Amino acid sequence: MPTSPPKPKILVIDDDDDLRYSLKRVFSGKHYTVVEADSGEEGLKVAEAEKPDVILLDNRMKGMSGIEALQHLRGINPNSMIILMTAYGTTQTTIEAMKFGAFDYIMKPFDLKKILSITEAALAASDDLVRASQDVKGEGISQEDVDGGIIGSSAAMQDVFKMIGQVAASEATVMITGESGTGKELIARSIFQNSLRSNKPYIAVNCAAIPENLIESELFGHEKGSFTGASNQRIGKFELCDGGTIFLDEIGDMALTTQTKILRALQEGEIQRVGSSVTIKVNVRMLAATNKPLEEMVGEKTFREDLYYRLNVVRIQLPPLRKRMEDVPLLVDFASSGFRKTGKLILTPFLLR
Ligand SMILES: Nc1ncnc2c1ncn2[C@@H]1O[C@H](COP(=O)(O)OP(=O)(O)OP(=O)(O)O)[C@@H](O)[C@H]1O
Numbered sequence: 001m002p003t004s005p006p007k008p009k010i011l012v013i014d015d016d017d018d019l020r021y022s023l024k025r026v027f028s029g030k031h032y033t034v035v036e037a038d039s040g041e042e043g044l045k046v047a048e049a050e051k052p053d054v055i056l057l058d059n060r061m062k063g064m065s066g067i068e069a070l071q072h073l074r075g076i077n078p079n080s081m082i083i084l085m086t087a088y089g090t091t092q093t094t095i096e097a098m099k100f101g102a103f104d105y106i107m108k109p110f111d112l113k114k115i116l117s118i119t120e121a122a123l124a125a126s127d128d129l130v131r132a133s134q135d136v137k138g139e140g141i142s143q144e145d146v147d148g149g150i151i152g153s154s155a156a157m158q159d160v161f162k163m164i165g166q167v168a169a170s171e172a173t174v175m176i177t178g179e180s181g182t183g184k185e186l187i188a189r190s191i192f193q194n195s196l197r198s199n200k201p202y203i204a205v206n207c208a209a210i211p212e213n214l215i216e217s218e219l220f221g222h223e224k225g226s227f228t229g230a231s232n233q234r235i236g237k238f239e240l241c242d243g244g245t246i247f248l249d250e251i252g253d254m255a256l257t258t259q260t261k262i263l264r265a266l267q268e269g270e271i272q273r274v275g276s277s278v279t280i281k282v283n284v285r286m287l288a289a290t291n292k293p294l295e296e297m298v299g300e301k302t303f304r305e306d307l308y309y310r311l312n313v314v315r316i317q318l319p320p321l322r323k324r325m326e327d328v329p330l331l332v333d334f335a336s337s338g339f340r341k342t343g344k345l346i347l348t349p350f351l352l353r
């Protein structure tokens, strides 16, 4: 008699009995085997005994939280695909979930079709998944000191948070693009805070705000007497930032000659102070942002193509608020809570567009 393939096994960890019951009904009806646990602690035991293919994990539970359970579960059964479910969507939870190796993140309430399709995607991915996230230990970062302060519960912003979680711990250069006021600076800071370099320096440089003749000295430093006004030696941002992260904001405004030097710093990890022929080794992770159309600039040869490819290793494109109107109430809330605290209503650009 032919044997049918084994049914995929799902573990549902949630303290909400009703939700466990509905998930069990849906998945059992679709040829899945379902096992359950009503707490994180219990979930770890069941995961060890049952070796589920997919784990649907609630975040807010009495006792161990989903994020905590997630970290243990990855050790107990690295091959299980974990989907975090939570009613309390915060930026940081999404970032943490992805960083600790969750396959995906779903916000409650969700419709059952959605959770079925995510689960199917998780099963499909489990066959050929390369677990880059296994290198991520999440050392040195505690939940309290990392709050990106980025607001957004729209699907588009959730995708951005997922990307932050996925790239933060790598050494990849990230290019953040989006219209003015979409929060590019906040994203850069959040990547840094969630990275393995979070206890090293972070320096943000606004390339548009520094006059062209001073930017190289600002970035790479200079020797005494190297140009009129250089009365002392100066250490540049790249040297100061050694071991850390440098955020080149408004990179689209950088002159071509400076771009060449940035390229060298990226490719060779080398810089020279202005007026010096000595090469200095630097180890700096670069993040960059711009609201300029870089691709067009490459076409017009006002932005170096080779630098573009070096910087654009990971691209985070921020959606403008008009494409994620769901976030408006949250942002209004955020602005008015600032008003209650300070008596000042600060109208940041995102509220005006
Ligand atoms: N999603 C968000 N949550 C909270 N604050 C936000 C969000 N998006 C933007 N802001 C706030 O709006 C303001 C403008 O954002 P920011 O300066 O980062 O924009 P930008 O993308 O760098 O724009 P530009 O291209 O003009 O430099 C800041 O005060 C920032 O904190």
Ligand SMILES: [Mg+2]
Pocket (backbone or CB within 6 Å): 184, 185, 249
């Ligand atoms: Mg900016």
